[in-house]
Amino acid sequence: EIVLTQSPGTLSLSPGERATLSCRASQSVSSSYLAWYQQKPGQAPRLLIYGASSRATGIPDRFSGSGSGTDFTLTISRLEPEDFAVYYCQQYGSSPKLTFGGGTKVEIK
Amino acid sequence: EVQLVESGGGLVQPGRSLRLSCAASGFTFDDYAMHWVRQAPGKGLEWVSGISWNSGSIGYADSVKGRFTISRDNAKNSLYLQMNSLRAEDTALYYCAKNPYYGATGYFDYWGQGTLVTVSS
Numbered sequence: 001e002i003v004l005t006q007s008p009g010t011l012s013l014s015p016g017e018r019a020t021l022s023c024r025a026s027q028s029v030s031s032s033y034l035a036w037y038q039q040k041p042g043q044a045p046r047l048l049i050y051g052a053s054s055r056a057t058g059i060p061d062r063f064s065g066s067g068s069g070t071d072f073t074l075t076i077s078r079l080e081p082e083d084f085a086v087y088y089c090q091q092y093g094s095s096p097k098l099t100f101g102g103g104t105k106v107e108i109k
Numbered sequence: 110e111v112q113l114v115e116s117g118g119g120l121v122q123p124g125r126s127l128r129l130s131c132a133a134s135g136f137t138f139d140d141y142a143m144h145w146v147r148q149a150p151g152k153g154l155e156w157v158s159g160i161s162w163n164s165g166s167i168g169y170a171d172s173v174k175g176r177f178t179i180s181r182d183n184a185k186n187s188l189y190l191q192m193n194s195l196r197a198e199d200t201a202l203y204y205c206a207k208n209p210y211y212g213a214t215g216y217f218d219y220w221g222q223g224t225l226v227t228v229s230s
Contacts, residue, residue, distance in 0.1 A: 001171075035216035037154075044204060044220035045154065056218065088154055092214050096168025098144075098156040 002027055002094045004101035006087075012109040019076040021104045023089035028069045033093035036065055036074045039103075040085045048087075049074065076106075084108050111135040111219045113205045118224030121195055129224055131188040131205030139163075139183035142208035142215060145190050147201035148223075157203070158190065159213045166213035173199075195228045202226075 003026040013019055023034065032052035037045040047056040049065035052072055062077040076083055089101040117129040131143070144159040158169045158179040167179055178191040188205055202225050206217035 033214075033216075037217075039154075044222055045217070046220075047216065047218050050209075050216045050218075090154075090156075090216060092216050096159060096166065096213050097170070098159065098168075098214065100154040100156065103153045 001097050002029065002091050002099055004089055004091055004099055006089060006101035006104045008104060009102075010105045010107060012107050013079055014109045015079050015081055017079050019074075019079055019083070019106055021074040021076075021087055021106075023067075023072040023074070023101050025070040025072070025091060029072075029091045030093035032068050032072075033091060034065075034067070034072050035090045035092065036063075037088045037090065038083075038085045039088065045088065079106070081108075111207065113207060113219060113221035115203060115205050115221045115224035118203065118226045120227045120229065122230050123196060123228055125195055126191070126193045127195060127226060129190040129192065129203055129205075129226070131221060133186045133188065133205075133207070136207070138181075138186040140211060142166075142211055142213050143181060143188045144206045144208060144217060145179060145188075146204045146206050146217065146220075147199075147226075148204070149198075149201040152201075155201075159208065159215075160188070161213040162211035168213050192226070195226075197228050200226060200228045 036049040039045040053065045145157040202223040204223045205221040207219040208215040209218045
């Protein structure tokens, strides 16, 4: 089973700042099969990025994903007030076992 | 518009069973794999189980293997999760999630709002 470790656990930033979230895998994620989700309190998760770097439908271009192998990054170029939330990475290269990272909370500083 | 509506959650005693359902609409259900993902109170996301479009490929997390059974009825546009021998650690909000592919692996492009399962005596 591929274990995903997200860091930092909490990121305290101000609106307008750049956010960089890390997701590290215990072994290589094949074909960059990695996705990112955003979850706000009381809501279901929302898909942001799939295939490590492809934005999902309707996702603003301030969100970008990068990386390959075992190291992946989600970048939010300029934080908007609605971006403060918890972010999860998920790998889907290890079929049929799918795994999530523990999450990074982006909070207002 | 894609809609996924879960039902069947509730309070259940340890060792008992519960069956969750997910009613899907707004897309061609039998073209896509489907999954269950859960979230314990205040915790992160945990994939539970997934099923391919034709039920030919099924997967389970180790934590539920042998106790939970996923199934689908394409004629009824519905996904199910039969949960047996429930434990306190199964307490969570259970989400139904759609896969963008027909195979059992993948990511989740649409999610329901979840149904809460509480296992307690």
